[in-house]
Structure formats: C-alpha cells, structure tokens
Amino acid sequence: MTKADIVNALYEKIGLSKKETSHIVEVVLETLKENLEKGHKIKLAGFGNFVVRQKVARKGRNPKTGEEIEISRRRVVTFRPSQILRKAVNQP
Amino acid sequence: MTKSELIEQVAEKIEGLTKKQTEIIVNEVLESIKNALASSGSPRVEIRGFGSFKVKQRRSRDGRNPKTGMQVSIEAKKVPVFKAGKELRERVDVGSAE
Numbered sequence: 001m002t003k004a005d006i007v008n009a010l011y012e013k014i015g016l017s018k019k020e021t022s023h024i025v026e027v028v029l030e031t032l033k034e035n036l037e038k039g040h041k042i043k044l045a046g047f048g049n050f051v052v053r054q055k056v057a058r059k060g061r062n063p064k065t066g067e068e069i070e071i072s073r074r075r076v077v078t079f080r081p082s083q084i085l086r087k088a089v090n091q092p
Numbered sequence: 093m094t095k096s097e098l099i100e101q102v103a104e105k106i107e108g109l110t111k112k113q114t115e116i117i118v119n120e121v122l123e124s125i126k127n128a129l130a131s132s133g134s135p136r137v138e139i140r141g142f143g144s145f146k147v148k149q150r151r152s153r154d155g156r157n158p159k160t161g162m163q164v165s166i167e168a169k170k171v172p173v174f175k176a177g178k179e180l181r182e183r184v185d186v187g188s189a190e
C-alpha cells in the first residue's frame with residue numbers, strides 16, 4: 001500500500017476531490033515531520049507513538065570488510081505501536 | 093504532540109478546512125494503515141518521505157516474569173514495525189546539530 005492507495009480509498013468517503021485529499025494528507029505528514037524534527041514525541045491514540053531518541057556514538061564494524069568504523073552520535077525516530085495496533089496485526 | 097494537537101495544526105494550515113474534516117482524514121489514514129497491516133500475507137505500507145510500516149514475525153521463546161522469576165513461554169506473534177524514510181531520517185538527525 002502506498003500514499004496514493006490511501007488517498008484513493010479516502011477521497012470519495014469524505015467528499016473532497018482526489019487533489020484536495022492528497023494535499024491534506026501531505027500536510028498531515030509534513031506536520032508530523034516538523035514535530036519530529038523539533039524532537040517532539042507524537043502520540044496517536046489507538047495507533048502508536050513516534051519518539052525521537054538520541055543515540056550515542058559507538059564503534060561499529062563494516063560487516064563485509066570487518067573494518068572498524070565510528071558510528072556517530074545521532075537522532076533517530078522510533079515507533080512504538082499501541083496495544084490496539086499490536087492486537088490488530090495478530091487477528092486470525 | 094497528541095492526535096488532537098496534530099489535527100489543530102493541520103486545520104490551521106489549510107484555509108477552509110475544519111477541524112472536524114481534518115479529524116476524519118487523520119483517523120481514516122491511520123485506520124487504513126492499520127487495516128493494511130492486519131491483512132494476511134506480508135503487508136507493507138510505504139509512505140514516501142515519511143517511512144514504511146510492515147509486520148514482522150516473532151518466533152516463540154522462553155521468557156521470565158521479571159517480578160516472580162517464573163519461567164513462561166512467549167508465543168510466536170506478529171509485530172508492527174516502522175522504518176523512517178530517508179527524508180524523515182535526515183531531517184530528524186539534522187535537528188540535533190543545533
């Protein structure tokens with residue numbers, strides 16, 4: 001499933017054009033990205049939480065060559081699915 | 093940020109869009125991702141620029157109740173996972189440079 005599939009399934013249901021719906025979905029995604037960029041946690045009830053975590057620098061290894069490399073300090077986004085989402089993917 | 097704060101921020105950015113309409117859209121988007129992940133096979137939802145969701149199979153394993161120390165078996169299950177897309181990854185990491 002892609003963004004286009006989401007828009008296609010959605011626009012008729014809400015009575016807006018495909019173009020408008022697509023624009024709104026983009027604004028939703030952009031707003032999520034802006035907030036994560038600022039380091040904010042996003043809590044979407046019933047779906048899950050997106051959290052920005054600071055990772056410390058550590059030594060790693062190139063698994064192909066065995067060469068040791070420095071993995072720098074960085075910020076990453078992690079997702080914690082809600083119980084509802086966890087249950088949904090396990091429904092028989 | 094909570095879902096209602098997200099809805100407020102989105103509605104503010106688009107002229108003529110009500111909070112109610114925004115709420116419906118946000119909920120429908122989340123619902124369609126959830127339904128796709130709940131479908132059989134190995135579902136994958138790709139939202140370019142943001143990230144992708146898929147479902148991973150976890151094997152059964154032996155675990156322990158951390159309180160009582162009692163051994164329990166943890167059944168095989170599926171878990172939803174998210175991987176941030178390139179744009180999101182880069183923007184979040186650059187945000188730490190300040």
